[in-house]
Amino acid sequence: MANRTDNSTRCSTSKKPNDGLMLILATFTGIAIGFLLGVSFPTLSLTKMNFPSSIVPSVNTVYIEEEKPERSSKKVLPPQELNNSSGAAFHKIWVPSNPRGAEMLPPRIVAAESDFYLRRLWGLPKDDLPAVKPKYLVAFTVAYGQRKNIDACIKKFSDNFTIVLFHYDGRTSEYDEFEWSKRAIHVSVPKQTKWWYAKRFLHPDIIAPYEYIFIWDEDLGVENFDAEEYIKLVKKHGLEISQPAVESRKSITWKITKRIPGIEVHKEVEEKPGRCNDPHKPPCAGFIEIMAPVFSRDSWRCVWHMLQNDLVHGWGLDFALRKCVEPAYEKIGVVDSQWIIHQKIPSLTDQGTVQAGKSAFQGVRERCKLEWTMFQKRMSRSEQKYLKEIASASSNST
Template sequence: MSKLGNLRSGVVRKPNETMRLLVTIFVGVVFGFFIGVSFPTLTLTRFNLPSSLIPSIDLSYIEDRNSAFSTQSLWQHAWSSVIRQNRSQTAESRNLTDTTKIWVPTNPRGAERLPPSIIASESDFYLRRLWGKPSEDLTIKPKYLVTFTVGLNQKENIDAAVKKFSDNFTILLFHYDGLTTEWDEFEWSKRAIHVSARKQTKWWYAKRFLHPDIVASYDYIFIWDEDLGVEHFDAEEYIKLVRKHGLEISQPGVDPDRALTWQMTKRRDGREVHKETKEKPGWCANPHLPPCAAFVEIMAPVFSREAWRCVWHMLQNDLVHGWGLDFALRRCVEPAHEKIGVVDSQWIVHQSVPSLGTQGQSVDGKAPWLGVRERCRKEWTMFQGRMASAEKKYYIELGINPPNATGRLQ
């Protein structure tokens, strides 16, 4: 009787255990479903486990619904992944000694893959021989650079000007009329650098050929017009005075007997250098700002290496005449009213020869030079507008008010 009772109770318990197992499975499936939908959809193609277990398993292999897989096939695939990864790591270790894989973030942009000791980020205009030892190419390395933007009609004037510059100067001529070999009658021309592009201004040339990294070997850069009389000018003496008075941006004084636009650039007798002047009433809101101070004209400026690096970046690609630039040079040195000045004892004569004006094109029957002058005025307005807009945006980003008329922050 007891055996029969035990058998009956066992028969009854089996359906209950089966039901309990089914319910547990159902609850697990439902719980797993809600857990799954609560996370973002994963698009990974590789599933990484700790390296001590399985470095990688290709899920694309697993996700193929049309293929049946077994535990054995899964582990075989995982093992092949281990082999592939080990081979890849071995290849990477070999590449550590491969110079093509060098990556140095501190290198200049574009040169990150080069070993730092091979990088030559700066250059110069030194002429090199085609023979012999490279170390013996240069008997002297010029410390200064002088550029003239020229046409052949001014060759006699340029010849006289170049002779005022010693062997310490590299001579660079920008030819706006396309004529270069015609200058070979001068011995110095055979050692000069000649760059030719028709009907272009010196600021167009400067932006494209005087990058700060190209002229980095020169302490001072002269960017001069072609119509300057230099009878009373000596370049070496000029450099001495610039160094003595700490001028980062300068120009020679201009003969006061010629018509002048600005009082600041007029030569003063008995002075080596001056850095300020008095202008017409109302012209200077601040005695430390242009045109009463921190001001030179663009016909014969001289820049230190450091100042030129800033000025070059301020040059606009499309505004080639440079009008308005003279009022903006002060932004490149600090304090500008002390580091911008005019050298009086080494002075020049501005001959006012409108050579480049003849390179213009007649429009509506007007003389070519009138079209050039109109373009100059337009560029002045555009440059001033761009500078004002850029400064306003900059100060807004800083969260402060822009400077007022006196140049002081509000």
């Protein structure tokens, strides 16, 4: 018994050093394997490893694509790494030449201009439009009572024109009786003028594809007018701002707009004594009225910026159009061989409200005259302030 006890004690004692040695070896082996894995980990391509979505957190990333002639390299970076990195390989997009507000976009994705071309809801976008897209735009401000006259007018404009109708009486679906209405753009806001509409819906970047823009009243007779022929004459005579010559059953306010038979275009006239201080300035030259103006794309960009948000009747605008082309007495004119009849139907004035014993017509008329005075003052003060600032800057630089 004594021998067995001694034996087992010796066996037990002799095993302990072996167990400790094995534990040490296992630890060092684990450390070595871990070290090797750690060294090799950065070389693994995470893009080729698929992890369950449940164990991969969602992280906001910024996508950058660097284009090179031979190949393109793509990097996906967390925003904080993008912002903090100063390395040449990391770029934050900022393009000052982009339109205001779009500086953070790559230039090739910026769509700064648009159009009124109608598109389908199916198929390929490239197949939406006809082979020959409309090159010009005509906009009428209309009430349903003048629908027959508008129908006659629009039939004078070919498929080369995009048609826009601004409905100031709120009636739009009634125009479905006309075939052309299906391809027209209809905008309806009650009791607004064409210049209110033009400022808000005819921004130069929206109508950028169109070479010429017609912004017409609804009470025009067009029996002697052809839009395509008109465009030819405008181009031939270099007119940036123009109108068809006018015949009227009533008196014509400005002599320059009256038709001169037997000629294609005129750009100046002799007015009543005292009306023109300079024969090259309005109303003797560089002048058209606002009932049927036609603008080139470039001139409209300037005129649009001159339109005031709160002055909706456009009175006084005709005297200021010359500021948008140079020389105005050469680039503003009246087309005589394509002429219209001004019917002078006071339909918009009926949209006013009777106030303080004044009729709706009187109220609208007074607002027109008030706006003319306000516009003249704003233009004069703006020019004086600008010239004063230029003079001051010039004196400071010398």
